[in-house]
Amino acid sequence: xxxxxxxxxxxxxxxxxxxxxxxxxxxxxxxxxxxxxxxxxxxxxxxxxxxxxxxxxxxxxxxxxxxxxxxxxxxxxxxxxxxxxxxxxxxxxxxxxxxxxxxxxxxxxxxxxxxxxxxxxxxxxxxxxxxxxxxxxxxxxxxxxxxxxxxxxxxxxxxxxxxxxxxxxxxxxxxxxxxxxxxxxxxxxxxxxxxxxxxxxxxxxxxxxxxxxxxxxxxxxxxxxxxxxxxxxxxxxxxxxxxxxxxxx
Amino acid sequence: xxxxxxxxxxxxxxxxxxxxxxxxxxxxxxxxxxxxxxxxxxxxxxxxxxxxxxxxxxxxxxxxxxxxxxxxxxxxxxxxxxxxxxxxxxxxxxxxxxxxxxxxxxxxxxxxxxxxxxxxxxxxxxxxxxxxxxxxxxxxxxxxxxxxxxxxxxxxxxxxxxxxxxxxxxxxxxxxxxxxxxxxxxxxxxxxxxxxxxxxxxxxxxxxxxxxxxxxxxxxxxxxxxxxxxxxxxxxxxxxxxxxxxxxxxxxxxxxxxxxxxxxxxxxxxxxxxxxxxxxxxxxxxxxxxxxxxxxxxxxxxxxxxxxxxxxxxxxxxxxxxxxxxxxxxxxxxxxxxxxxxxxxxxxxxxxxxxxxxxxxxxxxxxxxxxxxxxxxxxxxxxxxxxxxxxxxxxxxxxxxxxx
Numbered sequence: 001x002x003x004x005x006x007x008x009x010x011x012x013x014x015x016x017x018x019x020x021x022x023x024x025x026x027x028x029x030x031x032x033x034x035x036x037x038x039x040x041x042x043x044x045x046x047x048x049x050x051x052x053x054x055x056x057x058x059x060x061x062x063x064x065x066x067x068x069x070x071x072x073x074x075x076x077x078x079x080x081x082x083x084x085x086x087x088x089x090x091x092x093x094x095x096x097x098x099x100x101x102x103x104x105x106x107x108x109x110x111x112x113x114x115x116x117x118x119x120x121x122x123x124x125x126x127x128x129x130x131x132x133x134x135x136x137x138x139x140x141x142x143x144x145x146x147x148x149x150x151x152x153x154x155x156x157x158x159x160x161x162x163x164x165x166x167x168x169x170x171x172x173x174x175x176x177x178x179x180x181x182x183x184x185x186x187x188x189x190x191x192x193x194x195x196x197x198x199x200x201x202x203x204x205x206x207x208x209x210x211x212x213x214x215x216x217x218x219x220x221x222x223x224x225x226x227x228x229x230x231x232x233x234x235x236x237x238x239x240x241x242x243x244x245x246x247x248x249x
Numbered sequence: 250x251x252x253x254x255x256x257x258x259x260x261x262x263x264x265x266x267x268x269x270x271x272x273x274x275x276x277x278x279x280x281x282x283x284x285x286x287x288x289x290x291x292x293x294x295x296x297x298x299x300x301x302x303x304x305x306x307x308x309x310x311x312x313x314x315x316x317x318x319x320x321x322x323x324x325x326x327x328x329x330x331x332x333x334x335x336x337x338x339x340x341x342x343x344x345x346x347x348x349x350x351x352x353x354x355x356x357x358x359x360x361x362x363x364x365x366x367x368x369x370x371x372x373x374x375x376x377x378x379x380x381x382x383x384x385x386x387x388x389x390x391x392x393x394x395x396x397x398x399x400x401x402x403x404x405x406x407x408x409x410x411x412x413x414x415x416x417x418x419x420x421x422x423x424x425x426x427x428x429x430x431x432x433x434x435x436x437x438x439x440x441x442x443x444x445x446x447x448x449x450x451x452x453x454x455x456x457x458x459x460x461x462x463x464x465x466x467x468x469x470x471x472x473x474x475x476x477x478x479x480x481x482x483x484x485x486x487x488x489x490x491x492x493x494x495x496x497x498x499x500x501x502x503x504x505x506x507x508x509x510x511x512x513x514x515x516x517x518x519x520x521x522x523x524x525x526x527x528x529x530x531x532x533x534x535x536x537x538x539x540x541x542x543x544x545x546x547x548x549x550x551x552x553x554x555x556x557x558x559x560x561x562x563x564x565x566x567x568x569x570x571x572x573x574x575x576x577x578x579x580x581x582x583x584x585x586x587x588x589x590x591x592x593x594x595x596x597x598x599x600x601x602x603x604x605x606x607x608x609x610x611x612x613x614x615x616x617x618x619x620x621x622x623x624x625x626x627x628x629x630x631x632x633x634x635x636x637x638x639x640x641x642x643x644x645x646x647x648x649x650x651x652x653x
Contacts, residue, residue, distance in 0.1 A: 215296060219264075233295040
């Protein structure tokens with residue numbers, strides 16, 4: 001039984017460095033974690049320093065050996081809000097080097113199923129939020145707040161960059177205290193400890209009210225089905241959605 | 250009249266149109282423009298009736314020269330009338346779009362003055378959005394039957410999707426309830442749109458809508474019509490809208506509840522036609538022309554053809570797998586690709602996304618049935634799959650109607 005627990009720095013490059021080590025040493029780790037919070041006598045802890053050359057080798061070999069879908073799955077799964085994502089990604093890639101492009105068809109390996117599941121969870125949340133993001137106009141700067149389950153902020157950037165290319169906009173992840181700031185075809189990722197746009201006054205009441213009354217009048221009361229509404233639009237997203245403002249406790 | 254009042258009247262009047270889809274178009278944004286279309290469509294909100302809100306769905310006007318019996322906007326009704334200018338519509342669309350409220354515009358209209366006059370105004374609105382405002386988001390527009398072919402073509406060049414509502418499933422029903430609408434005009438409009446469709450013109454295709462339960466038409470005749478529309482007119486979607494009684498009229502049926510279950514069955518069957526390689530005659534016959542409201546059409550089919558089951562998942566063809574209740578298009582494809590590497594058992598089926606709760610009655614895994622094979626019995630399975638009749642729930646819903 002293997003007892004090696006790798007500790008990495010929380011970046012995807014760090015995780016790829018762990019994968020490299022495991023491949024070279026031919027070990028299958030017991031776990032891969034960011035911080036030790038409950039040391040155990042029976043585990044051996046190995047600190048892995050991120051090595052960009054090694055991680056780059058892994059990064060380049062994944063699409064070549066296992067196909068683009070595998071790299072896509074790894075990137076998405078890395079954004080999931082689950083504490084066993086690292087060990088599953090590492091095991092998925094170790095198996096990937098063994099099975100090559102067939103890896104995504106092999107359904108009796110747990111890590112394959114898990115990584116695909118996590119990747120889908122992230123992809124789905126990002127897709128939902130493409131619809132649920134609500135901008136408020138602050139003097140021609142569009143500002144939106146989110147509190148997503150998974151770390152999907154950057155996945156939203158290409159989408160809004162395409163459609164709102166002529167606007168200036170900010171999307172802030174309240175939970176992770178970061179935001180993207182977009183202007184003139186470029187975007188920056190910024191930390192937002194002090195960003196508090198609410199202190200500025202928005203003059204957006206007119207369109208907010210129009211939107212709310214639109215939503216109200218397209219509802220067919222004879223067909224009321226709140227459970228169905230919540231299935232498609234879980235309550236956790238309501239907080240920052242203009243039309244749901246009056247439904248929040 | 251204030252913009253807000255107009256929006257209230259003209260979105261309220263548009264809400265009975267079931268479609269809100271924004272899919273099927275890949276329109277790109279252009280330099281200096283705003284918006285693009287997302288191929289699979291995006292839902293931006295959900296109303297408390299559980300329907301997706303993707304497009305700003307409004308009427309240009311609800312003033313109508315027609316008198317269709319079932320329609321809230323018929324000329325004999327005493328309702329508040331309003332009309333947008335093309336500029337107003339373009340302005341709301343852009344401002345909603347910037348705030349990511351919507352994916353685009355779904356513009357429909359009552360017939361004001363004449364079909365051509367109405368269609369011309371719809372064209373002006375689209376033209377304004379596409380040129381002055383450089384809007385490249387999704388636009389779904391209604392074609393008004395009876396308007397000039399050239400006008401329809403001009404609108405088509407600016408829209409992502411056009412729909413022409415068939416409304417009622419037979420010519421007799423049309424004569425009875427929508428005496429101003431003519432079947433041949435609807436058909437002509439549809440074939441004009443079919444003739445101009447290309448990758449850049451009406452890229453998301455043509456759709457239509459049928460009202461369910463306002464007339465005596467059977468499910469069989471409705472589904473046959475849909476099958477024809479898909480095969481001959483190359484429609485992308487047919488939408489079914491359960492009849493909501495908004496008017497009183499002696500030619501209209503007296504109904505206690507909106508036929509939502511029936512609408513649901515029609516959608517399920519519609520899916521079977523489009524994705525599961527079923528034909529209408531597989532699921533309905535002239536002798537039993539209506540759906541079993543207690544069973545979904547696929548389970549109903551399987552039970553009627555119980556001699557074709559159970560199916561061995563390790564060897565069955567793709568088409569056979571598709572006909573198993575609980576196995577969908579995705580899971581059937583996954584079964585085919587996975588079984589090249591492993592023998593499929595019940596555990597793996599679950600991981601592949603098969604709904605075992607339904608599928609287990611109709612399959613074997615490596616020769617094994619989920620239970621003793623003596624339980625493979627039509628009436629036994631039927632009992633297990635039938636949905637309970639929930640009479641209490643329905644009457645509760647009816648009460649709700651008057652509260653708001």
